[in-house]
Amino acid sequence: MKNIESQKNKKIETYWSIVWKQFRKKKSAIISVWIIVFFFFIAIFAPLLANNRPLILYTTYGEHYQYNFESFMQNHINYEKSILNYKDNINKQKITQDKFDRFKNEIYSLNQQNDRLGNCYSELNDFYTELNNLSKKGFGNNLLKSSLKEDIKSFSEEKDRLGECFKSINSIINRDNKTLENNVNIKSPSENNIDTIKKLESLVDKTKKTVGANQLTLEEKMHKINAEQDKVNIQLVQLKTRLNYKKSAKLILESLEELKFPVSSNVQNEIEKYIEKYQLFLSKYEKDIYSINLGEFKAESDNIYNEAVNNLSYRFIKASDYVKKLSFPAIRALSFLDIIFMLTILFFMLLPLINKIIKQYFYDRKRIFWVNVLIYFVLITVSGILFVSIRSNRFLPTDYKKLLVSNFLNPSKENDLRVNLDKIIDSKDDYAIYPLIPFGVNENVVEEKYQGPKSFWEKGRHFFGTDSTGRDVLSRMIWGARISLSIGFVAVSIYVFIGIIFGAVAGYFGGWVDMIISRIIEIVICFPSFFLILTIIAFVGPSIWNIMIIIGLTSWTGIARLVRGEFLRLRDQDFVVAARSLGVPNFKIIFKHILPNGLTPVLVSATFGIASAMLIEAGLSFLGFGVREPDPSWGQMISKGQSDALTYWWLSIIPGLAIFISVTVYNLVGDALREAIDPRLKE
Amino acid sequence: MIPTFIGITVISFIIMHLAPGNPVDLMEQKGGQVTAKKEQISYESIREFRRKYHLDKPLYYQYWIWVKKAIIFDFGDSLIQRGRTVNELLWEKMGVTVVLSGISILIIYIIAIPIGVISSVSENTLLDKTITILLFMLYSLPSFFVAIWLINLFASKEMLDWFPTQGFSLSYSFGKFFYHLALPIFCMTFAGYAYLSRQMRGSMLEVLRQDYIRTARAKGLSEKAVVIKHAMKNSMIPIITIASTIFPALIGGNVIIEIIFNIPGLGRLSFDAILSRDYNVVMAVFYLSSLLTLVGILISDILYVVVNPKITFD
Numbered sequence: 001m002k003n004i005e006s007q008k009n010k011k012i013e014t015y016w017s018i019v020w021k022q023f024r025k026k027k028s029a030i031i032s033v034w035i036i037v038f039f040f041f042i043a044i045f046a047p048l049l050a051n052n053r054p055l056i057l058y059t060t061y062g063e064h065y066q067y068n069f070e071s072f073m074q075n076h077i078n079y080e081k082s083i084l085n086y087k088d089n090i091n092k093q094k095i096t097q098d099k100f101d102r103f104k105n106e107i108y109s110l111n112q113q114n115d116r117l118g119n120c121y122s123e124l125n126d127f128y129t130e131l132n133n134l135s136k137k138g139f140g141n142n143l144l145k146s147s148l149k150e151d152i153k154s155f156s157e158e159k160d161r162l163g164e165c166f167k168s169i170n171s172i173i174n175r176d177n178k179t180l181e182n183n184v185n186i187k188s189p190s191e192n193n194i195d196t197i198k199k200l201e202s203l204v205d206k207t208k209k210t211v212g213a214n215q216l217t218l219e220e221k222m223h224k225i226n227a228e229q230d231k232v233n234i235q236l237v238q239l240k241t242r243l244n245y246k247k248s249a250k251l252i253l254e255s256l257e258e259l260k261f262p263v264s265s266n267v268q269n270e271i272e273k274y275i276e277k278y279q280l281f282l283s284k285y286e287k288d289i290y291s292i293n294l295g296e297f298k299a300e301s302d303n304i305y306n307e308a309v310n311n312l313s314y315r316f317i318k319a320s321d322y323v324k325k326l327s328f329p330a331i332r333a334l335s336f337l338d339i340i341f342m343l344t345i346l347f348f349m350l351l352p353l354i355n356k357i358i359k360q361y362f363y364d365r366k367r368i369f370w371v372n373v374l375i376y377f378v379l380i381t382v383s384g385i386l387f388v389s390i391r392s393n394r395f396l397p398t399d400y401k402k403l404l405v406s407n408f409l410n411p412s413k414e415n416d417l418r419v420n421l422d423k424i425i426d427s428k429d430d431y432a433i434y435p436l437i438p439f440g441v442n443e444n445v446v447e448e449k450y451q452g453p454k455s456f457w458e459k460g461r462h463f464f465g466t467d468s469t470g471r472d473v474l475s476r477m478i479w480g481a482r483i484s485l486s487i488g489f490v491a492v493s494i495y496v497f498i499g500i501i502f503g504a505v506a507g508y509f510g511g512w513v514d515m516i517i518s519r520i521i522e523i524v525i526c527f528p529s530f531f532l533i534l535t536i537i538a539f540v541g542p543s544i545w546n547i548m549i550i551i552g553l554t555s556w557t558g559i560a561r562l563v564r565g566e567f568l569r570l571r572d573q574d575f576v577v578a579a580r581s582l583g584v585p586n587f588k589i590i591f592k593h594i595l596p597n598g599l600t601p602v603l604v605s606a607t608f609g610i611a612s613a614m615l616i617e618a619g620l621s622f623l624g625f626g627v628r629e630p631d632p633s634w635g636q637m638i639s640k641g642q643s644d645a646l647t648y649w650w651l652s653i654i655p656g657l658a659i660f661i662s663v664t665v666y667n668l669v670g671d672a673l674r675e676a677i678d679p680r681l682k683e
Numbered sequence: 684m685i686p687t688f689i690g691i692t693v694i695s696f697i698i699m700h701l702a703p704g705n706p707v708d709l710m711e712q713k714g715g716q717v718t719a720k721k722e723q724i725s726y727e728s729i730r731e732f733r734r735k736y737h738l739d740k741p742l743y744y745q746y747w748i749w750v751k752k753a754i755i756f757d758f759g760d761s762l763i764q765r766g767r768t769v770n771e772l773l774w775e776k777m778g779v780t781v782v783l784s785g786i787s788i789l790i791i792y793i794i795a796i797p798i799g800v801i802s803s804v805s806e807n808t809l810l811d812k813t814i815t816i817l818l819f820m821l822y823s824l825p826s827f828f829v830a831i832w833l834i835n836l837f838a839s840k841e842m843l844d845w846f847p848t849q850g851f852s853l854s855y856s857f858g859k860f861f862y863h864l865a866l867p868i869f870c871m872t873f874a875g876y877a878y879l880s881r882q883m884r885g886s887m888l889e890v891l892r893q894d895y896i897r898t899a900r901a902k903g904l905s906e907k908a909v910v911i912k913h914a915m916k917n918s919m920i921p922i923i924t925i926a927s928t929i930f931p932a933l934i935g936g937n938v939i940i941e942i943i944f945n946i947p948g949l950g951r952l953s954f955d956a957i958l959s960r961d962y963n964v965v966m967a968v969f970y971l972s973s974l975l976t977l978v979g980i981l982i983s984d985i986l987y988v989v990v991n992p993k994i995t996f997d
Binding site: 519523531539615618622635638645652656659663 | 825842942
């Protein structure tokens, strides 16, 4: 008993506790860790922090019924169409795809033209200053004469390259040329001369304006094409969904199921009947789409559809049939991963409490650790299963701000304009509690575009302003944190994993295995990494997963070299030789005996790696190879906000600051870790 | 060296050819599109194009043809810019990028080494800590973000119109050269200070703990002499070798800066080539830049031996 007591009170100094002690000495590192935790907290709880769905809602859902009924009708029509026009749609999709690609090309060529114009513009600028200088000195000097001639020549050459765009400019320049050459022949400056110089200056000014105007028209053209491309893209997506008739069949059932939510039980029974009917009908035509008798299908589907519409339409539902209900739309829309991460955070917050309880029953450190892990997994599985079984598959798709406006947190008058006035039942004791930032990621109100940042007390409450389409920047920042932070984390996990395996194998076995792996590492190191990533992304297609995987696949070499070095150092040490002579299998020696001893430099390198992966993601997004709209990421937000950065400064400054802070913080932690584990730097 | 070289050629070839979408596809699309010259590309000419650039042959055969020529630095014609060879394009742009990277590295070294020395001499003081944090802040700024704001603040009509926003050529006169390069070079260098000066600080600290430094101090040498004459010389060894790794990183990292400032360099060229699937150009850029790195590693190995006579080549 006494023995156990003493063990309990004694603090055992492990390697990690020493590292932690060293690490804790740096205040900047500790602050950084807290900032990282804060960022992750925000990212994980994003759906509950910034959402246009209320956390709690108590009301009647007449509009919800209406919406779902309309979507049911639409789904049925889509389903019917997709079966009837299956072959046509396939052709149409091909044509639209071609159109889309063509727009892409056009934009590219316009971009190039634009750049060339930009070059020309700067050339013109230089020409202008040169001319200024000349006008000050006069045209007498022979040297100046020749340089001026050269300039004119190179300038007109530049013009030639631009072809049609420059016809107008060319004519002016040609006139310029003649007058200039005339002037060059005059030996000394005179008053008469200065007059012509002034004329020339005005001419150059004119050309400058035309170049600028041309650039503007080009940019306008590009914007137009961009818009058209977006339209075609939407068409493409619609076509794709239309082709997928099985999905639309599923959607019909889902929207019918959703109809049951806001009504009383006798209407629910009615709906249940139709669900069964539909299930029968849909299963009949599920199999081979080419062997369906289209006439028969059409008749039957029209029949069932008309019957359902006649009996279930919201026009025939009495007001008394709607029931007031409590719902949790924001929580209902959570995904499975969201729940797991949130529970993880909660678990870590409760960890001290849990440990206090466990320590009453267990004394062994190892056992306490495993009990913790067990509790964590039990917690996650149980609450995950509970959660998934309780919530329905689909969240309410209605606009909640239309559904109910009188709420505690957002009572502003502007928003009242968005109320649907045809509400069925008066909302005296209805209420909604919105998240702290009651705006969705892609909730755009065009009338509210380009609003500057506002303080906490002002109406409208866009704390960080809105962007070009009226989306709330703060909400997008919070949701973008998910992507920006997870890219660093996942990419680094991937390449640490690869690097450890390659490095361990090379370092442990040595010989020809080592030689081959070292050569591979050398080859990969030789490629300029950002450029390699950019190329592959450009070919594979930009998406968040591709970016993570490709950063992971291309930057493992640093880790592999580190681990290899550690293994070379450790593999002949006594404890390894002992393990080997005991007959422990190689696999176990590598991962259980050597790896934990060589893991600290990897940790340091990984921390720096997260920072640089975030920067790479931001750069890729900036070049247009990152996360695609409408999903937000910080880098992409900067690139969207760069066009008018001075007037709408918040659009680029805020995401820029966010990237800057998070990368700095990771770097500071990495640096502190490096110093904590560095034996050289200890006294 | 030789297997590495083969690996480099294989990878730069494979990356380009596994990509979906090739120049012929792009041409076919262009055929339907109203181009500037309104030329319709016929089916015949596409087949001709395929045959001319061996796009109809199996991959290994294409690789063999490419490698045979790549060894003597002949990369063929550009697939997109008609009538120009890749070599022409490359040499045109290579100079700009090499000059830019060279100047940047020079500036990074000139600024970072003194910073590293200062922070190592005043280890763990307030000065050292502020320098560390400041450098990390610089290191963490996304370069494109800085570039955008520099342009907005120092090269726009509304704010200070000090610098030009774009355009650059090697044929510029000296003053104009730096007038055009000031902003891009700033953007390319500010992140590098942290890395190099931290390395310098680390190796200085290591050297300062050595016995011979204590001896030098015991001799009564001034602190200045100890640091500059004895410690700095020896701690320069790892710093010199880093240059070989910084250089390729700069070439890759230049892409964004070259695009923003519209500098006609290698990064810009290759970015355009990637977008238009110009196989030959992209392969050549990959091949050349990785060869440069390989040579850089070799040189740094040699330098290592030259600087430190204790190490031999074995």
